Amino acid sequence: MAYDKVIVPRDGEKITVNADLSLNVPNNPIIPFIEGDGIGVDITPVMIKVVNGAVDKAYHGKRSIIWMEVYLGEKAAKVYDGEYLPSETLEVLKDYIISIKGPLTTPVGGGFRSLNVAVRQELDLYVCQRPVRWFEGVPSPVRQPELTDMVIFRENAEDIYAGIEWEAGSDEAKKVINFLEKEMGVTKIRFSEDCGIGIKPVSKEGSQRLVHKAIQHAIDNDLPSVTLVHKGNIMKFTEGAFKEWGYEVAAESFGAALLDGGPWMTLTNPKTGNDIVIKDVIADAFLQQILMRPADYSVVATLNLNGDYISDALAAQVGGIGIAPGANKGNAVSVYEATHGTAPKYAGQDKVNPGSLILSAEMMLRDMGWTEAADLIISGIQGAIAQKTVTYDFERLMPKATLLSTSEFGDAVIKHMDA
Ligand SMILES: NC(=O)C1=CN([C@@H]2O[C@H](COP(=O)(O)OP(=O)(O)OC[C@H]3O[C@@H](n4cnc5c(N)ncnc54)[C@H](OP(=O)(O)O)[C@@H]3O)[C@@H](O)[C@H]2O)C=CC1
Ligand SMILES: O=C(O)CCC(=O)C(=O)O
Numbered sequence: 001m002a003y004d005k006v007i008v009p010r011d012g013e014k015i016t017v018n019a020d021l022s023l024n025v026p027n028n029p030i031i032p033f034i035e036g037d038g039i040g041v042d043i044t045p046v047m048i049k050v051v052n053g054a055v056d057k058a059y060h061g062k063r064s065i066i067w068m069e070v071y072l073g074e075k076a077a078k079v080y081d082g083e084y085l086p087s088e089t090l091e092v093l094k095d096y097i098i099s100i101k102g103p104l105t106t107p108v109g110g111g112f113r114s115l116n117v118a119v120r121q122e123l124d125l126y127v128c129q130r131p132v133r134w135f136e137g138v139p140s141p142v143r144q145p146e147l148t149d150m151v152i153f154r155e156n157a158e159d160i161y162a163g164i165e166w167e168a169g170s171d172e173a174k175k176v177i178n179f180l181e182k183e184m185g186v187t188k189i190r191f192s193e194d195c196g197i198g199i200k201p202v203s204k205e206g207s208q209r210l211v212h213k214a215i216q217h218a219i220d221n222d223l224p225s226v227t228l229v230h231k232g233n234i235m236k237f238t239e240g241a242f243k244e245w246g247y248e249v250a251a252e253s254f255g256a257a258l259l260d261g262g263p264w265m266t267l268t269n270p271k272t273g274n275d276i277v278i279k280d281v282i283a284d285a286f287l288q289q290i291l292m293r294p295a296d297y298s299v300v301a302t303l304n305l306n307g308d309y310i311s312d313a314l315a316a317q318v319g320g321i322g323i324a325p326g327a328n329k330g331n332a333v334s335v336y337e338a339t340h341g342t343a344p345k346y347a348g349q350d351k352v353n354p355g356s357l358i359l360s361a362e363m364m365l366r367d368m369g370w371t372e373a374a375d376l377i378i379s380g381i382q383g384a385i386a387q388k389t390v391t392y393d394f395e396r397l398m399p400k401a402t403l404l405s406t407s408e409f410g411d412a413v414i415k416h417m418d419a
């Protein structure tokens with residue numbers, strides 16, 4: 001298929017999806033990439049170099065990734081005459097199934113709030129999967145960072161990220177407030193004259209498909225628990241319902257039974273025979289417990305806003321968002337991306353840590369079944385950190401470390417791939 005601005009390489013093939021959602025990955029898959037704004041220009045080429053290095057080392061030319069640039073954000077606005085979110089890009093991301101993106105700035109005054117959120121919603125990438133693990137030697141603010149080993153499953157399509165809100169004083173806000181007061185009997189809007197209004201949609205279907213994926217991940221990876229994190233004591237019909245629907249899907253789809261009379265549940269992992277506990281915790285208590293008792297948590301399933309906060313908080317425990325990977329996943333299509341943003345003050349300085357995007361690519365390779373290349377990336381990162389050859393974010397906290405630039409760190413990762 002010919003696109004308007006995207007040049008499809010001749011020497012690659014498409015990844016396709018089977019009816020059971022498994023992937024057919026050719027030996028020369030075309031993978032679309034989005035450079036990203038801000039530090040995207042620094043980290044994306046380094047990620048590509050590291051991935052190519054791992055694939056070459058693992059498969060000696062029998063497999064290779066054929067990269068295809070597609071455009072979103074500021075670069076798209078240049079290529080597509082002012083369009084930040086070209087429909088062609090969304091089409092390519094859908095057609096090619098697996099892709100990877102750098103971070104994007106939300107344009108000031110644009111018609112949408114966040115391009116990143118827009119991509120997730122347009123492609124219905126309803127899972128934001130963010131693993132949090134510690135690499136030996138990474139500086140951490142906690143005493144035993146090795147105890148933090150979790151995978152966040154953040155709902156990615158609903159909640160306040162739907163962007164349904166009206167500015168204080170606007171006709172729309174007044175209209176909604178009027179409706180709430182006159183027709184819904186609401187008496188608790190404290191200052192109704194100057195009040196912004198936001199709506200938080202949370203559905204049964206949206207909650208259950210997310211929790212289903214989280215439980216399946218625990219089964220596939222033989223993990224001991226899935227924790228539903230919510231603020232259901234305050235937001236009963238959104239966050240509270242998420243919890244109820246989560247337990248319901250555990251019982252109805254996976255045969256979970258009440259543990260000691262409930263509400264916690266347990267199920268037997270059909271693949272290993274081990275128990276998986278399904279439990280829940282209120283979000284504020286959870287933020288305390290991840291510091292005090294991180295070993296109690298493994299898979300975490302939560303709503304969109306909680307997941308956003310929890311992602312950065314947990315990343316901090318294992319070294320910060322310089323080393324926090326992620327993936328946005330739908331039923332077939334996935335877009336891999338780091339947890340961090342565009343860090344504009346460092347843009348173009350060849351300074352920041354490319355680890356988050358490299359580890360996002362490592363997740364991508366593993367999901368493609370290219371585990372040998374994925375393993376090499378892990379050993380390369382471990383080796384570079386063990387030698388204390390790191391970027392500024394680690395170097396400033398690590399005694400006697402050698403400061404590397406973004407590109408030098410990428411080269412160090414490649415150098416240590418055999419380690
Ligand atoms: N998915 C996405 O594309 C996301 C986009 N954004 C967007 O990014 C922009 C900037 O957001 P902001 O709130 O500043 O958050 P950022 O995540 O961009 O940066 C915050 C801080 O985190 C640290 N940091 C971020 N990335 C790295 C890295 N690769 N290596 C080392 N340290 C890193 C830096 O800390 P220090 O100063 O201590 O060195 C940086 O100042 C906004 O427009 C926001 O909307 C935000 C989050 C996600
Ligand atoms: O899109 C944005 O600007 C922020 C998104 C974000 O913080 C996240 O996905 O973690």
Ligand SMILES: [Mg+2]
Nearest residue numbers: 308311312339
């Ligand atoms: Mg965030």
